[in-house]
Amino acid sequence: MEEVEQVQAPLLAQESPAALKAVIEAAIYITDEPLTAEQIAAALEQPLDRVTEILSQLVTEYAAPDRGLSIRELAGGYKMSTKAEHHESIRQFVKKLQPPLKLSLAALETLAVIAYKQPITAPEVLEIRGVQGAGVLKTLLDRKLIAAAGRKNVLGKPIMYKTTREFLIQFGLSSLAELPTLKEFEELGRFALADSESELTAAASAAETTSQASDA
Numbered sequence: 156m157e158e159v160e161q162v163q164a165p166l167l168a169q170e171s172p173a174a175l176k177a178v179i180e181a182a183i184y185i186t187d188e189p190l191t192a193e194q195i196a197a198a199l200e201q202p203l204d205r206v207t208e209i210l211s212q213l214v215t216e217y218a219a220p221d222r223g224l225s226i227r228e229l230a231g232g233y234k235m236s237t238k239a240e241h242h243e244s245i246r247q248f249v250k251k252l253q254p255p256l257k258l259s260l261a262a263l264e265t266l267a268v269i270a271y272k273q274p275i276t277a278p279e280v281l282e283i284r285g286v287q288g289a290g291v292l293k294t295l296l297d298r299k300l301i302a303a304a305g306r307k308n309v310l311g312k313p314i315m316y317k318t319t320r321e322f323l324i325q326f327g328l329s330s331l332a333e334l335p336t337l338k339e340f341e342e343l344g345r346f347a348l349a350d351s352e353s354e355l356t357a358a359a360s361a362a363e364t365t366s367q368a369s370d371a
Contacts, residue, residue, distance in 0.1 A: 172209075175201065175205075178199065179195055179206065179213065182195060182199075183234065184235050188232070189229045189234040190232045190233050190234070191233070192207045192210055194232070195210075210226075210233055213226045213233075214226050214228070217235075222238075223238060224236065224237055224238065225237075258294075265292065265295065266301070268280050268283050269295075269301055269317065269318060270334055271334065274307075274316060275315060276307050277314065300318065301316045301322065302318075303316060304317040318331070
């Protein structure tokens with residue numbers, strides 16, 4: 156008897172509409188760039204009109220005032236982000252976290268390199284960043300965000316570094332599998348720079364006021 160080749164249907168075709176909706180929502184969440192309906196339909200092997208309908212539902216649901224995130228159409232695709240009206244509140248929240256999440260941009264860049272490339276040596280960090288980072292490494296070690304992870308078996312046997320449990324706690328991660336995207340690291344860097352600029356401006360203003368009082 157001639158064997159008949161069985162073609163397995165796409166897994167999601169056998170799932171409920173709710174399951175497909177959940178997968179599309181998750182796909183938008185994990186991607187940095189806007190996803191088009193065509194990309195989603197092709198990747199999930201679903202009819203374009205079905206995907207478009209679900210995207211429309213998600214946009215409407217996330218537009219509700221009790222949702223802190225939004226799914227909106229951007230540059231021809233769909234992207235999830237925080238709502239603009241909550242940006243200042245979120246910024247204040249991040250600033251007030253205990254222990255505070257205030258790191259310089261150089262420290263954040265170095266921490267990102269170690270987090271994604273660990274274990275990694277200081278010379279390897281230097282090669283990636285292009286600038287000396289001995290002081291930054293000391294800061295991260297003092298903050299217990301990184302720790303020594305043995306020595307690399309190469310000439311000179313340099314110390315290797317890895318992130319710590321404190322790193323996971325600071326960034327709200329349960330494991331390294333939940334590492335934030337580089338874009339989130341950059342966002343924290345902008346917070347840190349904005350804080351530094353505000354402090355410098357305040358210090359300059361105070362110095363100018365003191366100088367004027369002395370002249371008087």
